[in-house]
Amino acid sequence: MSRFWSLKTHSLTPYVPGEQPKEGVYIKLNTNENPYPPSPKAVEKIRNMDFTSLRLYPDPDGELLKKAVSDYYNISDKEVFVGNGSDEVLALVFKAFFDEKATIAFPDITYSFYPVYCNLFEIPFLQIPLREDLSIDLNDYPTDVKGIIFANPNAPTGLYIEPRKIEEFLKLRSDTLVIVDEAYVDFGGKSCVDLVSRYDNLLVVQTFSKSRSLAGLRIGVAVGNSALIEGIKRVKDSFNSYPVDKIAQLAGAAAIQDKEYFETVRNKIIETREKTKNIFREMGLIVTDSKANFLFVKIPGIPGPRAMEKLRQQGILVRNFNTGRISDYLRITIGTDEEMAKVVESIKVIMAE
Numbered sequence: 001m002s003r004f005w006s007l008k009t010h011s012l013t014p015y016v017p018g019e020q021p022k023e024g025v026y027i028k029l030n031t032n033e034n035p036y037p038p039s040p041k042a043v044e045k046i047r048n049m050d051f052t053s054l055r056l057y058p059d060p061d062g063e064l065l066k067k068a069v070s071d072y073y074n075i076s077d078k079e080v081f082v083g084n085g086s087d088e089v090l091a092l093v094f095k096a097f098f099d100e101k102a103t104i105a106f107p108d109i110t111y112s113f114y115p116v117y118c119n120l121f122e123i124p125f126l127q128i129p130l131r132e133d134l135s136i137d138l139n140d141y142p143t144d145v146k147g148i149i150f151a152n153p154n155a156p157t158g159l160y161i162e163p164r165k166i167e168e169f170l171k172l173r174s175d176t177l178v179i180v181d182e183a184y185v186d187f188g189g190k191s192c193v194d195l196v197s198r199y200d201n202l203l204v205v206q207t208f209s210k211s212r213s214l215a216g217l218r219i220g221v222a223v224g225n226s227a228l229i230e231g232i233k234r235v236k237d238s239f240n241s242y243p244v245d246k247i248a249q250l251a252g253a254a255a256i257q258d259k260e261y262f263e264t265v266r267n268k269i270i271e272t273r274e275k276t277k278n279i280f281r282e283m284g285l286i287v288t289d290s291k292a293n294f295l296f297v298k299i300p301g302i303p304g305p306r307a308m309e310k311l312r313q314q315g316i317l318v319r320n321f322n323t324g325r326i327s328d329y330l331r332i333t334i335g336t337d338e339e340m341a342k343v344v345e346s347i348k349v350i351m352a353e
């Protein structure tokens, strides 16, 4: 603490990201990174780039990357915004559309950065409880809020809502801005991007950190109608003109163009997830029907924090959110088959103790 801190800085409760260990050899399944490397075409772009060009600023609006994203989804590049990771994109989105006079709603159990942005930007918020089975029921959301945000699939539950249901909701709530955070949508869900041309109250946020194995480059995307995108850009240009660096723009564009590699990697992760889910269920664990690159599991009779610590002692990092109804759950990122086999063995050891 410093005497120079503002009152606001004193009042903040920052988001706590999963541990990135600096030493020790761990099987790292705590931050939903991809166990496979990025597309070789993205790596090649970085290797072959003209490094002298780094003396110049990057394109402020990430045109190259925006174009690659709009081509991929067959939409206009005016419907795309790119930023420095979806965390930053989400922050700009919250600032662009909500303020102290605009209450927003999100599930009580979802990405825990949403309340952090609300506190930072002084946006009032309501947390709507998930159903008993941990699912989101959009009918539970009040009609008098300016915005609603949820992750689909949700984090950390992995549970997914079909776009058909989201579309019905968009029609019913045409005066509410609905933000769908699709960080995990590529692992078996279907994106709502196709709906943005028809619904001006929909904004979709995605990331290259998970399905495209580029967490280290920091690339996030928002897709919405051009007026929404213009609003986000106004905030971006009032904060940081060049959020996406040249290396990220080049490699990100190459990654999204490499559809074949993307399909191979995501299919492999889905296959490993389904296999592991079945094994966990056979072992008696409670496992949600995750459509993400992680499983959300409860080991009967073992408190979540203890299970996390026991796995850590065996060299495996997973995440436990020690709060409320989910305090006994672990969120385990899907790694390689070999890594998941070690997780299964370690959980068997813990259960036998």
Ligand SMILES: Cc1ncc(COP(=O)(O)O)c(C=O)c1O
Residues within 6 Å of the ligand: 031, 032, 084, 085, 086, 087, 088, 111, 151, 155, 181, 183, 206, 207, 208, 209, 215, 219, 220
């Ligand atoms: C639901 C959700 N949204 C957004 C993010 C942020 O991703 P990034 O900032 O790496 O793009 C995460 C990261 O774990 C997430 O779980």
